[in-house]
Amino acid sequence: MSPQPRLLHVLNILSALLLAAGTLMVFWYAPVERVMGAVQKLFYFHVATAWVGMIGFIIAAVVAILYLVTKDLKWDAINVAAVEISLVFFFIAIVLGSIWARPAWGTWWTWEPRLTTAAILEMIYLAYLLLRQGIEDPERRARFGAVYTIFGGLSVPLTFVSIRLFRTIHPVIIGAGGSEKMNMTGDMVVTMLFNIAVFSVIFITLFWHRIRLGQFAEQVERRKLQLTH
Amino acid sequence: MSTSYLRAILAVTWKDLTAELRSRELLSAMLVFSVLVLLIFYFALELDVQTRSEITAGALWVTFAFAGTLGLNRSMAIEKDRGCLDGLLLVPVDRSAIYFGKALSNLAFMLAVEAIVLPLYSIMYNVNLFYPGLLGVTLLGSVGYTAVGTLLSAMSVQTRTRDVLLPILLFPVIIPVFVAAVKASGGFLNGAEWSEIIPWVNILLVYDVIFIAVAFMVFDFVIEE
Numbered sequence: 001m002s003p004q005p006r007l008l009h010v011l012n013i014l015s016a017l018l019l020a021a022g023t024l025m026v027f028w029y030a031p032v033e034r035v036m037g038a039v040q041k042l043f044y045f046h047v048a049t050a051w052v053g054m055i056g057f058i059i060a061a062v063v064a065i066l067y068l069v070t071k072d073l074k075w076d077a078i079n080v081a082a083v084e085i086s087l088v089f090f091f092i093a094i095v096l097g098s099i100w101a102r103p104a105w106g107t108w109w110t111w112e113p114r115l116t117t118a119a120i121l122e123m124i125y126l127a128y129l130l131l132r133q134g135i136e137d138p139e140r141r142a143r144f145g146a147v148y149t150i151f152g153g154l155s156v157p158l159t160f161v162s163i164r165l166f167r168t169i170h171p172v173i174i175g176a177g178g179s180e181k182m183n184m185t186g187d188m189v190v191t192m193l194f195n196i197a198v199f200s201v202i203f204i205t206l207f208w209h210r211i212r213l214g215q216f217a218e219q220v221e222r223r224k225l226q227l228t229h
Numbered sequence: 230m231s232t233s234y235l236r237a238i239l240a241v242t243w244k245d246l247t248a249e250l251r252s253r254e255l256l257s258a259m260l261v262f263s264v265l266v267l268l269i270f271y272f273a274l275e276l277d278v279q280t281r282s283e284i285t286a287g288a289l290w291v292t293f294a295f296a297g298t299l300g301l302n303r304s305m306a307i308e309k310d311r312g313c314l315d316g317l318l319l320v321p322v323d324r325s326a327i328y329f330g331k332a333l334s335n336l337a338f339m340l341a342v343e344a345i346v347l348p349l350y351s352i353m354y355n356v357n358l359f360y361p362g363l364l365g366v367t368l369l370g371s372v373g374y375t376a377v378g379t380l381l382s383a384m385s386v387q388t389r390t391r392d393v394l395l396p397i398l399l400f401p402v403i404i405p406v407f408v409a410a411v412k413a414s415g416g417f418l419n420g421a422e423w424s425e426i427i428p429w430v431n432i433l434l435v436y437d438v439i440f441i442a443v444a445f446m447v448f449d450f451v452i453e454e
Contacts (some may be wrong), residue, residue: 054342068450123401130397134388144384151377151402154439158405159446162432 009022009210011205022048024196030191042100042190048199049211050093050118055203057121061153064146076142077214079149080132087207088124089199090118113164124152138221237322241330246302246337255303258363259342263296267350270428286414290370290407292346293339297374298399300338302392304331305382332379333399339371362417362426368432370410373440377403380444383451409433 004012026044033040046085058114062080097115109115128148135141184192249255274280308314308331316325347367351358359440378399385394413429415421 002430068447072311120401120404127397127401129392130390130394131384131388134390134394136389140387143450143453144387147450148398149382149386150447151441152442154443155405155436158432158436158439159408162408164430165428165432166412206403 008205008208008212011154011201011208012019012159012218015202015205018198018201022195025191025194030188031189034181036104039100039103044195046093046096047192047199048195049089049096051116051196052199052203053090053093055200056089056207057153057156058081060086060149064153067142068144068150073138073142073218074215076138076145077211077218079142079145079205081210083125083128083149085203088128089121089203090125092117094122103143111167113160113162115165116163117156117160121152123157124148128152128197138218200229232324234323237320238333239324240327241317241327242333244271245331245334249338251318251336253340255300256338256341258303259300259338260345261311262299263292263342263346264349266295267353271353273319276439281356282419283415285350285354285356285358285418286411289346289350289414290411293367293371294341294400294407295396296337296376296401297344297378298396299376300342301335301378301382302385302395304335305340305379305386306392309386313366314452324452325445325448327452328379328383328444331383332375332444335375335379336371339375340368343367343371356418358418358419365412366410366413366417366430366433367429369437370406373406373433373437374403376437376441376444377406380448380451382409384449405432405436409436 022044026041030041030044032038051150060079063079063082066072067079094115101110103110128145131148132141132145135144267288270292274284274288308317317323320327347358350356378395381398381402382395385391385398388394409432411428411434414424416426416429
């Protein structure tokens, strides 16, 4: 097992520092929103975590195709890493959104298209993990995982379109407008972009760690096989 | 498409239909289950006249979706348990022919169940369901459902958790079919304008085309040994 590369060490420290800086910026630099008050500050983390979830989702879909084309297990390790990180960050984004929605829209949950799609995406990820859990052969696990990721990647945009259509025909009063109507000042935009950058770095760091973990798990599995045969 | 490819597809379908005609285990299970779901709906939702008109489409599609997983699971489990799949894989035709054959027979079972459930619902709840549009939507929805369901059931039978896994894999990815089919069916039942229904029909068509194409492309990876 190889020790952490130097760049990864740097990234570890950088992620921690940037997270601290981003948080300080949210609390001290960005102004308090006039209508919503302090709870609006969640929005910066909400957007940033959702962004990370989105990147993970796209990477997972691309890598799934690469795996099926090349049959190289390294793509599978990347696929799992992307899905797991995306799962966690979308979950954080949903929880943060929910906490924000309670005072802003007066309800923890609305069937807003993005929210609903994110929830369905979480279910797809959980199904993906359950699928992998039920297969022992690593090569088959990788194939099935990749196929299911592609199915998920294709169905989610259609889900979003259909839910959006669903809502335009049956409008819900709560949440109409919502975050789109939020007027942001210059320093709010700067804070938001900075936090998106911060979470992108955190994403890269975690992604790298998770891929390494996948590689180690594979090595362990291989050595176990050597021992038993 | 050569005739031998077509003949291979039909041979697989024919095999399934003949086996089913002799054993009747799949269709009878799906049918009894569907009727039970309809009964449960009556008690759970108190389907009085007013509620009925609003939720008929939803109740029907929930019934189809649940009964459908029973059939899909069973149809693939038969292949796996008795080693039929290995036999099929030895046949020198493109493997996607097996997929299309299985998908066609699964579609046939699904349509057979729907052909009985629809009139039954009609009688039990005194709702007229015989709109050509509704039947068309049912067909489109079932095509998407079986196209994805056949492929995912081929995966789930090869896992340790098997039948438990299929609905978990299937339901989150068929949500577009479900939403569109329910809205379009509801539209026909409530006499909505064609312009309100057409977007849903489009979603169904797009979903069917995309997923049949993708399933065709990835089926090889699913049954590779």
